Amino acid sequence: MFKRLFTFLVVVSIANTSIAQDFEPKDYFTKEFHANRREALRNSMPESSVMAVFAFPMRNFSNDVDYLYHQNPDLYYFTGYKEPDAVLFIFKDAQTDDKGNTYKELFFVQKRNPMQESWTGKRLGTEGVKEKLGINMAFNGSDFKDFPVDLSKFTNIIYSLPPDLVMAKSETVNLAGLVNSFLRKANISLDQTTNVNTARRTYYKLTGQLREIKTPEETTMLRKAVEISCQGQNEVMKAAHANMSEFEIQGLHEFVHKKYGAENVGYGSIIGAGENGCILHYVTNTKTKVGNSLILMDVGAEYHGYTADVTRTIPASGKFTADEKLIYQIVYDAQEAAFKTLKDGSSFAAASNAANEVISEGLFKLGIIKDKKDYRKYYTHGLGHHIGLDVHDRAATNKLLKNMVITIEPGIYIAPNSDCDKKWWGMAVRIEDDVLITQDGYELLSSFAPRSIADVEKKMAEKSALDNFKLPVLKSK
Ligand SMILES: [Mn+2]
Structure with a gap:
């Protein structure tokens, strides 16, 4: 970074420079x-x-x-x-x-x-x-x-x-x-x-x-932002291991975004390992080793102004534990239940009710809540929102209409010292996908990154180019 102090030395006019091929x-x-x-x-x-x-x-x-x-x-x-x-x-x-x-x-x-x-x-x-x-x-x-x-x-x-x-x-x-x-x-x-x-x-x-209603041009832009974000998730799934830091994982996502030409992220990238995943807008990403815990990754590429919003939760080891599977499957099923309600003229309220029921029932069955009404202790946010030029995009109606693009993002967050068996403590799972509302249903724009337990584990077993990427050990302390 040059200091402006030296401005007077620079008498270069770039104003009228013409370049034959600009590669913009x-x-x-x-x-x-x-x-x-x-x-x-x-x-x-x-x-x-x-x-x-x-x-x-x-x-x-x-x-x-x-x-x-x-x-x-x-x-x-x-x-x-x-x-x-x-x-x-x-x-x-x-x-x-x-x-x-x-x-x-x-x-x-x-x-x-x-x-x-x-x-x-x-x-x-x-x-x-x-x-x-x-x-x-x-x-x-x-x-x-x-x-x-x-x-x-x-x-x-x-x-x-x-x-x-x-x-x-x-x-x-x-x-x-x-x-x-x-x-x-x-x-x-x-x-x-x-x-x-x-x-x-x-x-x-x-x-x-x-x-709130996306034109075909805007949908094209959003599709690209979403696909790029999914490829970021995929590369991290392949490369992830217990010794990585949250920062490093953030950097890998954002490198993939830029490799595809996305200028920015639409919001601060959230990489929460273990209990950090319980902090909904955790953006400091300072944990130096993710360890063998779940990693919650909520990251959205911004492409020409339009931002995606995709979350995947993965086991750093490449395999979910039996207990992690139980929590993950509830969130997955809640998301599927919400998807089924979507079509032109539907509503966030209907989608939320469907997801809430699955989460409430699931937590009750596992004994994490004793009263089905208490599911809000572990699922404290709304089901989704519009995306577009803002990650929480502006909308004028509560209805979901054809050509709107929204997120569906149920989650379960069990902070340490919660009122349940401590084997669940520190587990946080969110699955967030971006969908286009169509006449009769919806299109899953973020299908490029796996969602199910089996598909996530399969992706994580793939080789990564980063497996052989070694930087020198720093000389400075
Ligand atoms: Mn979101």
Whole structure:
């Protein structure tokens, strides 16, 4: 990492560099996809309305280093733009500017800056946005402050302010500046919390209605993210052994994701060996040896913005013990029971009831609970959720409809010192799969990684390329 102190030494402009063959991914969404999403939104907007979609803020990691930037999924959905400091306006009706031109959207984006770009990466700028993203009414963020548009005249101003935004005192072109100019042009005071909350509810409703039903293009993207995640699970199943660390297993998953071109993970990877699996969002992954316990691995590749969410629980030794099999089979059967309820028009409630019954009955039969109602002691979370651009994707209805993509993820977690025979203590099993709801049922998108006891053990018996991968012992203490 170079220090910015040396910025003055670098007088290289990468702004106009043209490369014959760029080897960049060719399977991003088309500009038509995003235009179509904006049009679908416009059709669902109320009369006399404008919607503002802000970029997410950058977040600081340390000193002059920021976290890897992640765009607001809504802005990505409507534009394909991946840079910070931007705001998109979508108007219900065509607007006319003072020259008599009409427009239905305005997009204010990061200004080109060759010096900055030589440090932090290429920017599309207004020309790039017009050419690559097909949004013709693109302007520099610095133009928004004095841009002749009166947002206060609309009956419905729909927006959700960026999360965790640090508002700068001075008027600038960064995100805080765009928010300030927006509030002024729309005549909104943040003290009117009822109005702010109403605007956000409408924003979530409209974006949720669109995003909960996946287009064919989105399903293609999700299929890829899910298959990649499954291949990560498969490689770990082949390579796993008792001396591996949780970190190492995380690294193997994420290496496989990147090998297939997935840019990121959709959430912090959860690798919980033994009792660590009982911590639902365990992401520290610090255990240096997984030992001969179960390893719960909840890991999702993010491919071009779309994230999978797949969990497999495997025995580090390659073979489940008799007791582990008993717990695992209950979770598996609960998942199967939930799957059977799925089809267009079904509900999470029906799927949950089916899974709950299997878990309750199973724990009761093993004597882990004395009263069937107590199954919630060992299964403390919901059955599933939508996935998409967010791992917990936004939805507007409780119904499960054709072309929704959801997870089904029952689990049993028996923490040490639980009120049951101690032979069960420290056992945690979750099986999580991603399914596409179809007219008459569902399609299991995550069928690429084994789920049943026999299939997991079979996969684990396969050879791994890592069996012969040896790094030198470190010289440092
Ligand atoms: Mn999940």
